[in-house]
Amino acid sequence: MAHPQQNKVEKSLAQEVIKVYTKEIDTIIKTTRRMYGRSPDVVGGLGAGTPRFFAYWRDVLSAAATAIEIEIIKVPEYSIRMPFEKLHIYFSTASACHEDWADDPCISLVIPEGVRKGDIIRTVINYLYGEDITPIIHTSRDENGLTWGKYLAYNWAWRVEESSGVPVFDIYCCTPEEFTRYTGFLKPPSPQKEKQVK
Numbered sequence: 001m002a003h004p005q006q007n008k009v010e011k012s013l014a015q016e017v018i019k020v021y022t023k024e025i026d027t028i029i030k031t032t033r034r035m036y037g038r039s040p041d042v043v044g045g046l047g048a049g050t051p052r053f054f055a056y057w058r059d060v061l062s063a064a065a066t067a068i069e070i071e072i073i074k075v076p077e078y079s080i081r082m083p084f085e086k087l088h089i090y091f092s093t094a095s096a097c098h099e100d101w102a103d104d105p106c107i108s109l110v111i112p113e114g115v116r117k118g119d120i121i122r123t124v125i126n127y128l129y130g131e132d133i134t135p136i137i138h139t140s141r142d143e144n145g146l147t148w149g150k151y152l153a154y155n156w157a158w159r160v161e162e163s164s165g166v167p168v169f170d171i172y173c174c175t176p177e178e179f180t181r182y183t184g185f186l187k188p189p190s191p192q193k194e195k196q197v198k
Helices: 004-038 050-069 119-129 191-197
Strands: 086-092 107-110 136-138 146-148 152-160 167-174
Touching: 004 050, 004 119, 004 152, 004 167, 050 119, 086 119, 107 119
Parallel strands: 086 136, 086 167
Antiparallel strands: 086 107, 136 146, 152 167
């Protein structure tokens, strides 16, 4: 068993990793909220349907990733080698509890090999709106555990995995029909602020 002081140090380092990527995750949510009103319907007539829906969101979020890469949106570069080799991103409904999940993370990014500015957004684009990928969203046990379909990201939270100490982003998703229910942007507490409190 790890010494309590070691656990505290590992959590602190994980929070430093999370802090670097916070604005990029934040950009995904804010961009989705801002551009939702122009989104094609998933089903329907001319200009609607899954291909149009996916293409629209690929374009919208790709533009945000490019803005980060060319520094229109200021995001720090992350190239420091850390004890954590991975950053995990889970996609879930708000009612899902990650403690009930038995499967692997939806996305696992290797940090030392180079998660650069814009990479997280492009990975999320490919996961949620890739032409050959059907995203897996974790749901509560009452919702049969996992679901597949067409989703929008409406909020996020961060945590550190208890078993591994790996930094994690939880991206909360809903169907396009549900999206208007989730108004307002509630930013999770800053990892830096939590570190200062401790």
